[in-house]
Amino acid sequence: MSAALEVEDLLFAYGPRRVLDRVSLAIQKGEMIGVLGPNGSGKTTLLKILSGVLAARGAVRLAGRPIEAYSRNELSRIIAVVPQESEIHFPFTAAEIVLMARASHHERLALEGAADLDAARRSMAATDTESLADRWVHELSGGEKQRVMIARALAQEAEILLMDEPAAFLDLKHQLGVFDLMRRLNRERKLTVVAALHDLNLAALFFPRLVLLENGRIHRDGAPEEVLTEDTIRQVYGVEVRVERPEPQRRPHIFIRP
Ligand code: ADP
Numbered sequence: 001m002s003a004a005l006e007v008e009d010l011l012f013a014y015g016p017r018r019v020l021d022r023v024s025l026a027i028q029k030g031e032m033i034g035v036l037g038p039n040g041s042g043k044t045t046l047l048k049i050l051s052g053v054l055a056a057r058g059a060v061r062l063a064g065r066p067i068e069a070y071s072r073n074e075l076s077r078i079i080a081v082v083p084q085e086s087e088i089h090f091p092f093t094a095a096e097i098v099l100m101a102r103a104s105h106h107e108r109l110a111l112e113g114a115a116d117l118d119a120a121r122r123s124m125a126a127t128d129t130e131s132l133a134d135r136w137v138h139e140l141s142g143g144e145k146q147r148v149m150i151a152r153a154l155a156q157e158a159e160i161l162l163m164d165e166p167a168a169f170l171d172l173k174h175q176l177g178v179f180d181l182m183r184r185l186n187r188e189r190k191l192t193v194v195a196a197l198h199d200l201n202l203a204a205l206f207f208p209r210l211v212l213l214e215n216g217r218i219h220r221d222g223a224p225e226e227v228l229t230e231d232t233i234r235q236v237y238g239v240e241v242r243v244e245r246p247e248p249q250r251r252p253h254i255f256i257r258p
Contacts, residue, residue, distance in 0.1 A: 002061065002063055002064030003026040003027055003028055003029075003061070003064075004027050004028060004029040004030075004031075004062070004063060004159070004160060004192050005027040005050060005060075005061070005062055005063075005079075005160060005192070005194075006025070006026045006027065006059070006060070006061045007023060007024060007025050007046075007049065007050065007056075007058060007059065007060050007061075008024045008058055008059040008061075009022050009023075009024055009057075009058040009059070010022070010023040010024070010046075010049060010056045010057070010058035010060075011056060011057040011058055012042075012045055012049065012054070012056040012057070012216075018216060019042050019045045019216050020042050020045055020046060020049070020056065020216045020217075021215075021216040021217050022058075022217065023042075023046065023058075023213075023216070023217065023218055024218075025211065025218070025221070027160075027192060027194060028192075029159070029190060029192055030186065030190040030191075030192055031192055031193075031194075031208075031209060032182065032183065032186045032192075032193045032206070032207050032208055032209070033193065033194045033195070033207060033209045033210070033211060034195055034196075034197045034203040034206075034207035034209070034210045034211070035047070035194065035195065035196045035197065035210075035211050035213065036196075036197055036198075036200065036203060036210055036211065036212045036213065036227070037212055037213030037214060037219075037236065038214070038236065038237055041213040041214055041215060041216065041236075042213050042215075042216040043164070043196035043213060044084060044164055044196060046196075046213070047081075047162050047163075047164050047194070047196055050079075050162055050194065051075075051079050051081045051162050052067045052068075052070070052075050052079070053081075055068070062075075062078060062079070063078075073104045076103075076104040076156060076158070077104050077105070077156070077158060078158055078159055078160060079158050079159075079160045079161075079162060080101070080153035080154070080156040080158035080160070080161050080162070081153060081161075081162045081163075081164075082146075082149050082150055082152075082153045082161070082162070082163040082164065082166050083149075083164055084164040084165055084168070084196075086145070086149050088137045088138055088145075089138070091136055091138065092136070092137050093133065093134050093135060093136060093137065094124075094129060094132045094133050094134070094135055094137055094140070094148045094151075095120065095124070095133040095134065097137050097148055097149075097152055098120045098123060098124055098129075098148065098151045098152045098155050099112055099116060099117070099120045099155070100152070101120075101152045101153065101155040101156045102116035102119060102120065102155060102156070104156070105119075105157075119155045119157055120151075120155045122154075122155075123151040123152070123154035123155040124151045124155075126151070126154060126181055127147045127148070127150050127151040127154065127177075127178070127181070128147060128174065128177060129144070129147045129148050129151050132144055132147075132148060141169075142169035143169040143170045143171060143174060145169075146166065146168070146169045146170060147170070147174060147178070150163075150166060150178060154185075159190075159191065159192060160191075160192040160193075160194070161182070161185075161191055161192065161193050161194070161195075162194050162195075163193070163194070163195040163196070164195075164196045165195075165196050165197065165198060166178055166195055167179070167197070167198075167199065167202065168198065175199075175202065179202060179205075179206040182195070182206070183206055195207070200228055200233075200254050201253055201254055203224070203228075204224035204228055204251040204252045204253065204254075205249065205251050207224070208223065208224075209221070209222065209223065210222065210223070210224055210227040210228065211227075212227050212228075212232060212236060214235070214236045219232065219235070219236050220232055224251050224252050225245065225250075225251070225252050228243060228252040228254065229243060229252070230242065230243050233254065239256075240257050241254045241255060241256055241257060242254070242255040242257055243255075
């Protein structure tokens, strides 16, 4: 069976600046993958290539077919994206933004049906954004807006969710809420999740597979205990840390050395 999403020998440059260098990655349906790496290592670029927003040299295949062969509408039924920063310049309420995600599910210009409203409502309940439904999105705090953008992606009911630092603006409770929700959807609906992450400890707790980028190359790809070692963190981040594996999960936990 072909991978849900696969890239092979990716090469990507912004002008003369090489950003991804021979990156190959096969993502199976139902995987939950955290993409790690220092600032500028290529995480956002990789996610944009995986979602078909940027074209790169090398192959990108979605369910075995080249991603270029899909129409925009087809793609948005399969892949939902939570970008790093979503600029919304027009006055839309949170509920309107979430409902827009349903556009690919009905005829162009047709009104939303009960299934669309229901999907929007459920995804807002799951992200604790119901109380924000009638607020203008451009007036929300960074974290509130981020939760609305996650609700919007979930309302798409896609099979693959790509998220660029989804927890960046969130307080601790909502960080855990979002990762818990991802894990639940992953287990219950086999949602495939690929997220660029900064918090190595949260990544280790919630993501069974981690891909560590360094300067546009995959430095390590594997289980958290294989990827997050004192050596890899020294090599890739240039920081001395202590890594322990506390009970009960025994996932690596990183302590900064003062
Ligand atoms: P990360 O998400 O890991 O921080 P990015 O994929 O955003 O990394 O960036 C990788 C490199 O590409 C960085 O050096 C960044 O400065 C550069 N870069 C990103 N976007 C652009 C762009 N639009 N034009 C030129 N360079 C870019």
